[in-house]
Amino acid sequence: MSDLTHRISQQEISQIPQNAASRSFNRRDFLPEESQFFWLIKKGVVRSIAYTEDNTVVCTGIWLVDDIVGKPLSRTSPYIIEALTPVKVIAIPTSSWQPSSELIFNYWQNTETLLMARANHSAWFILLNVLNWLSQRFGNRTSEGYLIDVRLTHQDLAELCGLTRVTITRLLKQFESEGLIYRNSSRIILNDEYSTWYYQI
Template identity: 50%
Template structure:
């Protein structure tokens, strides 16, 4: 488990901190992070090394090892991020925040529960586009450079299966890819659902 010890100065100042893409955000006892800019994922892993994503989080979300019973626990920046430390003793979470957290977790569980690999990946891409995408001409650009391995871990599929399905979705005109950027095409048959 990744652990760090904060100095009294760090706790007193509580200044925002920046982390680059793919860096690990340190964990501190009785402290969490409020994401101001960027996207992170929280994760754990099994004894055999299998990565288990716990969530994908963005602006205004709160993450931290102190909020989870999971061990080991890590926070990885998926983009460049700016986070603000949050002392748990001073934090009064709102009911809305708890509901959003619960919805977020349930949506990812539902996506991973699909029986067809194609449905799982397409629903994950639509969820990412809804949560982190920005509207472009004919669809939504997912503003996070995810690898095929990342998508495999989030969806519970293999990397090879993800690569195959992404090619199929592109051939069907449901997505468009350019150098690690992905646009989910707006389509009445695909875009109508909400989890």
């Protein structure tokens, strides 16, 4: 699969202040909304979310080890980062460190790709596109296809796709019956015959 992530380099890591604090969070904890800090993920997976005026959750990205996230990268308010697994992060003060242009490009390219995956009138295509996006971010090759190696609830997927939980549950059952996906415990395996983009307007 193509890699959508520019990993932080050793040179960039060496420029992080030595006194940058390391913090740990449990699954479903919210990271503090700090405008003076970037968060460098060293373990686990988080998602960034925002709320519309009617309190609908909008997921703006899912981020993994060596990604940079934080309020300084977003204009949404509130900007919320939720741990999807136990995570360990390094809090980097904006006053003493700035991410490289490659890391910033990676952040926006991942967000843009997710937006394009959801840009469809068909819930069927939206979910398939988002599963493809997830397989590129988290996919591990198996004999059956690409294992999306992150545990997401149906509600998580609904908020990631901009659909309802009921729709996600129905479509996942349909995808499984059609052979598009397989189940491996709480993980999804995307059939590699369908691991391409399906942008349909």
